[in-house]
Amino acid sequence: MVFELTSILAMQGITKIYPNGLIANRDVDFMVEKGEIHALIGENGAGKTTLMKILFGAEQPERGTVHLRGEPINFSGPMEAIKAGIGMVYQHFMLVESMTVAENVVLGLEPCKWGLINIEEAQRRTLEISKQYNLNVDPKARIMDLSIGQKQKVEILKVLYRKAEILILDEPTAVLTPQETRELFVQLKEMKEKGITVIFISHKLKEIVELCDRLTVLRRGESVARASVAGITESEISKLMLGQEVQLGVEKESAKPGAPSLRVKNLIVRNDEGRNAVNDISFGVRNGEILGIAGVEGNGQTELAMAISGLTKYAAGIVEIAGKDIRGASVRGIRELGFSHIPEDRMTYGACAFAGVYENLISDRYYKKGYSKYGLLQSNHINSEGDELISGYYIKCRSGREPVLSLSGGNIQKVVVARECSAVPGVLLANQPTRGIDVMAAGFVRRKLIAMRDTGAAILLISADIDEVLEVSDSIIVMQNGKIAAYFSDATQATAEILGEYMLGLKTQTTEEIRRVFHE
């Protein structure tokens, strides 16, 4: 095809299967024309990262070819990709805080004179590039004194200094304020004018429509569409991205909600950069109800979960569990109010990899009566209860002493779920409870959440899996940009399409509609 031959970058038929059997990319085609801004969109786990890793030489595909400027290429590492003119701006900045802008820009490729860095030359070149592309930062400033937006400019300068012709930006606007975003767009368009090709990875449809020329949509590892932005509507993109609803086959009776056990009022949580990641939100979760939080990741869900469970401080607002304000309470104190938490990152927070299953099952209760007496652990009781949980939750392990490390992901998650559910919580926070685990285990975890609800627990379910939110929840809120964008008191009234529009910021409900979720 002539079309492909003119492409500056052509990735064809890319298939990548990870050793654990996960098919990350399945016959993906990805073509980028010279001098365009090309959006690569898709949900988390759709295969965007893997595709970019393959382009960068960090992963090798099982099948498929990559052509750069018509030449077949096969990079063995990032250095080769950089030399070939491909530059990546990572979401987590790769900058040395104690150094100046110019030093960061030239790092690894310093202009030298008699063995010393020619700092004037470095500053001059930095300034030159920043003038050329309108990326205004002081070359002499230290990174630690810069705002996020400025740091991102430094990242772009770094890539341009290495003479990149293809610039990959991984969700660049996730960390920016609206002003900074607007500024970035002006600069990117300027770069486009100067012949630089931009690959823009994002979820934000508005931005894509505003900025990009063409787009490629990935869904579940496949490229489902390639289109010019002018010829497609936002809701069509949304549909392509989220796809058709999949029936998970979780059966449940309708909820009989009681009074709210978890209440959040005007909560503000700042992230490390001082931004309001959770921006003044209020809601309540009632006993015997599963409230699902739908939303594209990075819209404040993580910060919300950390604040409710006492793992981070919140800037303002009130969190009440079982009628008690948790401000100043310790993690243990909050748990003793009847709170349990299935965390998003099971290997960091949920489980201790090197400890055995028994030991992992008692981390929240080891000090309590029955588990220890005169300070000594009651191993008979601990082990027999552990065995009950192992069989009750179908945890596959050789023995309760086996380190969690050697269990499969699904079984590790079952250990976490077993611990958190067997605490008989009044309030259960389940954050991405089925992420990255097999279908059987996921089904088990979802049914368990419903069973917990039926015994009267108030359950807050945070999930990036829209099908899961739809099927498991009794009512749903959508989080977008740190705020609640919508509330559906009856989950059956919502569909993926409707939620998608709120998740992607195309629509927002009125304040009155959203206020109902506080259950005053």
Add this chain to the structure above:
Amino acid sequence: MNSRNIENLVNILKTLMAVVVSYAIAAVIIMLVSDMPQQAISSFSMGPFSTLRRFGNVIEGMIPIIFTGIGVSIMLSIRFFNLAVSGAFYMSAIIASAIALIPMSVGLHPIVGIFLGGITGAAICVLPALLKAKWGINEVVSALMFNFVATFIGSYILRFVLFDPMAGFMASRVFQDTVRLPLLIQGTRVHVGLILAGVVTVFAYIFLYHSKWGYSIRMTGMNKSFAIFSGIGVSWATIFATVIGGFIVGVGGASEMYGMFTRFQWTDLPTTGFDGVMVAAMARRNPALIPIAAFFLSYIRVGADIMARSSDVAQEIVAVIQAIIIMMIGAEALLAGLKKRAILKNSAKEVNV
């Protein structure tokens, strides 16, 4: 077989390999420098078992190392690398010596001294933990500072408070007889401290693996985020671990004084603290294995001492063995390929079944 067993097996293999390699290198060195290498090697390896007195020397030498090794193990269980054990051991010996000069009744005297020695050890070992918890100060740097400070304070106390002008050398006055720990084995200097060391070993094992405090210490050490998530007080656990570990080190310093000496005469930090780090590394923080590691260290020391007296090889060869063992035992990448293959093969077998 599960992956923990494989891990353990690889660790045992690594330890054996470290011992064999270090011995081999030591043997080569001996052959290179000695005119009577056979004599040297045989007295080095067999000497400690040749007489009761010499075997007694091994046991005596092992006792203080057990204490510091156990103390370090408890602190390393929460991943706190506390070099202040050196200063703590030294300082507790001094305080115990000061107590030993005060007249007191027979049964009570050593108990009071050993207890105060323990308190001293705990107080010194907790300092780096406090500085780290409060101000985030690197524990290695602050521990080194405290060691220097302890050395100078100790030297001052020895020279101006405990000093015996009649001794003819730098030493304290002679201890009261009431503090002396009774002899355990006639014909040697093995004292009741050995029993105390045994008790401490059992205590530490139970504490670390079967008590709620030990549980919180180990979980924090293995995965701090998990511990915080579960509601374990992480800072508190660190401080607690250093207090308990430091107390044991201090008990070791005091009982060493009362069991082996009649005067205090150390003018510099003894190496016992660093020995503790070494045996804790060898035993991989398991108190139950500390006596074995301590026995080994004491055995090579006594062997080298006998070798130095019966041949032309200096006893400092021990340093070579020690250094190689420490470096090799901690080597993550050593035998890593073997471990990976074993685990893979094992899981492949599991899948087939």
Add this chain to the structure above:
Amino acid sequence: MEAAIRTVFTMDFLVSSIRVTTPILLCALGVLVTNKAGIMNIGIEGMMLFAALFGVIGSAFTQSALVGLLCAIAASVLAGWIFAFFTLRLRSDILLTGLALSILAQGGTIFILYVITGDKSMSASLNSLQLPFITIPLIKDIPILGALLSGHNIIVYLSLICVVAMHMLMNKMPLGLRIRCVGENPATAGSVGIDVNMIKLKAITISGVLAGLAGAYLSMGYLPWFTGGMTAGRGFMGIAAQNLGNVVPLGTLIASFIFGMAEALANVFVLLHVPHEFVRMTPFVITIAGLIVVSIHRTRKERKRKLSLGKRQAADGNAE
């Protein structure tokens, strides 16, 4: 006491302070460069001890002080490479390996000394040389300054050059920039194609050269022979000094001089039969206090910075 005070204000005291400062300063610089690369080098004590011994051996056998100096540096660098092999290649624990290196040096040097001389305590029987003492023409004739600035061992002058060189390395040379990057943010280093382990190896090598100079100074300048354990914790003092000096070369120079002065003062006290322990102790107490102050200062600054960033972000957000 009066006598002590009088001594302090003499030129001799300053001169001896300089003499004592030199090895601490060189060690501190050696620790600084590895610290910047993210390695806590507690093995420096051992590297220095090996250097001190091999400087003596090298100079005694070749009857050349220069060869002796080179032997000292080679021994120290070699010790550094053992450290690097275990920590970088076999991924042994950095602190344990450093400790092991110190133990190896403590015993190993005595062992080697015994093999060569049959004496365990000192190398007096070896006819080793000293590195030259430099008299600077003209300056030596200036009344007070002459005695202060002239007539020191060549390493003393070298150590001051090393301070400048270290400053240049860290701020003006590509290697220094890369060392700082590797220590602060290894992922960044990898992303721009910097070989992290290679940079660490280079830092350890530089550390070895500096420890080599320090060791050679001890046995070929400060004293004319080697004695077992002659480094006497100076490596650890170096760790303290570069920390107190906020891990920059100039600060390290000043902090090392504080350590040197305290040592010199303590030596005066010893001669006067006054308790010297508290003087000796002072720099270590100062170091701890200094670390606390620096930490409090840093936390405050950080909080302020975050607050202002947050305000800025919030202002931007509201403008929308």
